[in-house]
Amino acid sequence: MVFTSAVQLAKRAGLDQYWKKRRIFRLSAHYYGRARNCYVLAIRAVHRSLAFATKARKFKKEDMAQLWETRIAAGSEQHGVKYPHLREGLHRCNIHLNRKTLADLAIWEPYTFRVG
Template sequence: MVFLSFVNCMRVKGPDKFWKRRQILKLAAHFYGRKRNCYSIAIRSVQKALQHAAYGRKVKKLERINLWKERITAACEELNIPYPLLMENLARCDIALSKKTLADLAIWEPRTFKCLTQIAAAKNQSYPPTVKAALQPPPEGVITRGML
């Protein structure tokens, strides 16, 4: 259909209204009562449900991260190494494992996780504890890269 003026174009309601209503009612198909059948009530319910769904996606991610952190912390406590120390020393060793991977290792492969904690503990012992200690010259008889 060709419209010669914009006014006539705006007055035509066409099939778009049907499809828009149908989409909302499809989204409301699992609701109870009039929220399911009555369009004016369904539109509010669907909008609120979509808001809750968007919020839930964010919360779900945060809850998973917290769960992984708790699992790693529990495994670290069994092996007598604090969680922050483990993460810091794994980063110093250039071992880039995500929290999810570490949590899976802690649950399903405890020996591998124990080896990782031993690596982190060894790195912690070799690393200077403070900045002041790092600036002091090395002891007699020790050759460092800076001396070469």
């Protein structure tokens, strides 16, 4: 962007600050107290909540993987097969199903884990 005068440059800088603050206030709109209206407190609260959200995405993946493994183990042990033996048998038969699919099978089609 080309500025033909110093006045236009100054106006542009003000607009940048406005939109920067507006973005923070939009993210902090649901907070209580001064963290909602005071920019210094709002920016701290928003950065903190974004950091927690980043960690939560990782923990959500770990929690879902653990839930899937629990469901698969329960479905296989219901028919007398241990989870490691089930995974080994599937691998030897070249059946490549991920944990999510196996967990869905354990819930909706429990007889697929039956031996023989």
